[in-house]
Amino acid sequence: MKSLTIGVLALQGDFIEHEAMLRLLGVETRQVRLPEHLEGLDGLIIPGGESTTMGRLAVDFGLIEPLRAFGKQKPVWGTCAGAIFLAKDIHRDQPILGLMDIVVERNAFGRQVDSFEVDVVIPALQVVDPDPRPFRAVFIRAPIIEQVNPPAEVLATLEDGTIIAAQQGHLLATSFHPELTDDLRFHRYFLHLVEQSRLRRQPAGQQVSGNGR
Numbered sequence: 001m002k003s004l005t006i007g008v009l010a011l012q013g014d015f016i017e018h019e020a021m022l023r024l025l026g027v028e029t030r031q032v033r034l035p036e037h038l039e040g041l042d043g044l045i046i047p048g049g050e051s052t053t054m055g056r057l058a059v060d061f062g063l064i065e066p067l068r069a070f071g072k073q074k075p076v077w078g079t080c081a082g083a084i085f086l087a088k089d090i091h092r093d094q095p096i097l098g099l100m101d102i103v104v105e106r107n108a109f110g111r112q113v114d115s116f117e118v119d120v121v122i123p124a125l126q127v128v129d130p131d132p133r134p135f136r137a138v139f140i141r142a143p144i145i146e147q148v149n150p151p152a153e154v155l156a157t158l159e160d161g162t163i164i165a166a167q168q169g170h171l172l173a174t175s176f177h178p179e180l181t182d183d184l185r186f187h188r189y190f191l192h193l194v195e196q197s198r199l200r201r202q203p204a205g206q207q208v209s210g211n212g213r
């Protein structure tokens, strides 16, 4: 089977860190700045950064509709600003993709806790690693996922119930930054979704052999 190629939206934000994690996991990466860069990708990560700037650049580069079309077919994971970009409702007028049935409030943790780290138990990660050890979640001027509406589902919460990760089929949103840790489990979880999605789109019997033999 052909190896995976994962795109990282590289308009702005911490896309280099995501690429480094993906390379450690042995997948090919591609920086996405133009619609044609999406061609042939198996999945896409939208990094953290500043969602207003990212949205404006995506409009300027003609990426909004191509990204929406991509996300309807293939896995996309948004971290922090990327999660804002994926949401359907963010209570304000700025360009977003509106792919996930989640309501997100930007900068919702308040100024006094602009940045913080906390250990969270994320049961879904046991799909890729049976060890249930907590995941170190890094928050930087992070959004809160206020509401998760079906078919989206809650993937992780803080102890007080604040939602910090959600999934809707092949779409994933985290308000924290797994790319700023050395824990590869969340990236492995995304690659698991990518593999599942690829199998669904191309059942085993129909796979074309890469070398033509």
Ligand code: GLN
Binding pocket: 047, 048, 049, 050, 051, 052, 079, 080, 081, 082, 084, 106, 107, 140, 141, 142, 143
């Ligand atoms: N506060 C940023 C925004 O609203 C997100 C911060 C981040 O991605 N670390 O877009």
